[in-house]
Amino acid sequence: MVMVEKAQHLKMKMEHVRFGKEELERRRKSPVHVPAEHVAAQLKEHYHVYIVDPRLGFNQRTFRFWINFRSVGEEMEFSGKQLGHRHTVEAVIYIHQGHGYSVIDGVKYPWEAGDLICVPVFAWHRHHNESSEDLIYFAATTGPFSMATGIALYEEENYPEYWVFAQKGEEAMKTLIPGGAEAPPGGKVELDQTRWKPKGPRSSGVPTAAEIYFDQLNFAQEEEKRRRDSKVVVRAKDLEFSPTPMGRVAYGVDTKLGYHVKVLGTLFAEIPSGKRSGAHRHIYEETNYIISGQGYSIIEDQKCEWKKGDTLVIPVFAWHQHFNTGKETARFLVHTNRPCMESTGYIHTQQGEPADYD
Template identity: 25%
Template sequence: MTNTTSPGAVESGSNREKALKDMYDGISQKNMFPFWATTDDVTNDEVRQLMATARAVPYVWSYKDDIEPLMRTSAELITMDDSERRSLVLVNPGLNPKRATVSTMYTAYRLNDADEIMPPHKHSPSAIRFGLTGAGNFTGVEGENVTFGPGDMVLTPNDAWHNHGTIGNKEAVNLSVLDLPLVETLNAIHFDHNYTEIEDGVEVKKKVQASRYPNDYSAAVYGQGGLLPRWVDHGRGGGLSSPQYVYRWDAMQALFDRFQDHDGDPHEALMIEYTDPTRGESVFKTITFFAQMLRPGEKTLPLRQTASLLVAPFKGSGYSIIDGERYDWNQFDTLAVPGGAWCEHHNGSDSEPVYLFVASDEPTLKKLSLYKRWGRTAQGDVVRYL
């Protein structure tokens, strides 16, 4: 009988299995990946391996039990001479050791001792600061010195010079949210600490930004919705974000009070987005922020979206159901809600409202046409909204 097998062909049985193993080993050693599914075996199910990337998981970080004690210890042991930054970054267990609280964003908490001011710096990730305690949180942004308190949100945009600290001889705590994991994935990270100003025609390195705007500039120019002065430069900081650098909680609270008897949205209750007053869009091109109110005893219907969320209870306590599992939270905690998870929130009080501060990567997903959204009705039916 004539042998029709080509010289390079591999016979069936044990020889073939060995040849397959050698091939897969060789592919791996050459830094490649085989995308064909030949078996549902754990080792060689290429589809399963391709999908088995690190994923964020739902998780709650406790402010009272974990974050605050560690911040206080760090304030005792790490001085501004040791490091200009003394923040606790929340790392999602599903993404560890990557510095990410969900896949595209991270939250960090910072306690500043009295009158601690760090030198200016800038970076490509966009960031905000949200006041938790103390009236003397300080952020200087592109020459606007902002002092802020609980519930106030301050922008530090992509490539805008800024510095942080406290004034008023009292400690203060704030949390920050950055899109650093997203920018890192895109290989677009850069930091700059070499802050200079021109004095008498000479470039001089400075540790403090000179004030170029009145301290109430954001409120004076952008504090009246629907009314935009034409004689000011709305492109400060490079025009890469909202030119309004501080959003005060008092204005947010007043809007909630005005609509507290409104039906709201069954999946989001009362939810207000922080926007760029010049365009009506999100404050950053990559991430956006909301304040959310759940009235006494209120709960939301389940919502699923491709956007990832970071939820920080600002006032009140309650719990969330994420993919069928309960996560209890209290004031100043942070809850990670991965994209694609079903989530509903419950106010744990029958007498007091809950206020949540929420960060989302929704703008990035919308620009990439990847944002989708589903809701479950009171009858249990799933409805596609976007």
């Protein structure tokens, strides 16, 4: 342990207080609008462009938002004998243009424009473009969260120790737990849980230390099963919009719909021509990609005009409301870290003026 003087402890305490106050200023100064033309200009120089990322000055800490472009016949991420990768990151991919399929833990999932792909944490995956046009897709990934919490892992199958499918076929169902299924014969230990059962009476309802530990082991195994049993693709044709105080909404990736996510959630929102959404604020991050329409948003004291292809970034706990001034229905692709805030107990939402349409 590093020994510090009393004054240093006081300084560290005041830094915590000061951080909270300075965070408000960082949110206020964080960019809220990324024009489509800025992204298009960068795509001419590189096929992969980060749109929203904390490294770009955005005060968004748990997920990033980016666009990828692939030419006809080119795989989305790999070529040759590279079979895919996996990472301790949640990923939700929106297919903007093109059609093809993904192989996720040995299972093939076809998709087309407008669909979402929800890649489970630490699942082996790769993606293929089968269309006769260039493929364009957007992705929200929780890399910043994994990096900040120290759990970031990334593995590619182009290294011999990770040639899982190459050795056992594409249908191999390998573990999501690092080193689990790849352990050599005899490398795993089967534990007889009866050995640690209490030998006498104990306090009612109070688990033993061994029971708590075995719950930990069992949770990891069950968690793997939950990931594999979860849904992966959101079909655009199956989206059902329904009225809410914020307007017409269709939830895409959500725990209540059978998707195994802990940090990232995704929905679509629509605003008819000449109408406005509801107003609210919340303690979770939000990024909106404008799929169609034009209008403006009020974000705290800022008025931000937007159009098709733009991206809006809503600071945490900032009041915001959207207005459609165009002739067509505006549609938003909305990514948030609401599941993370709900599971940690930090969630808080305040509703203001409701939408003026059903």
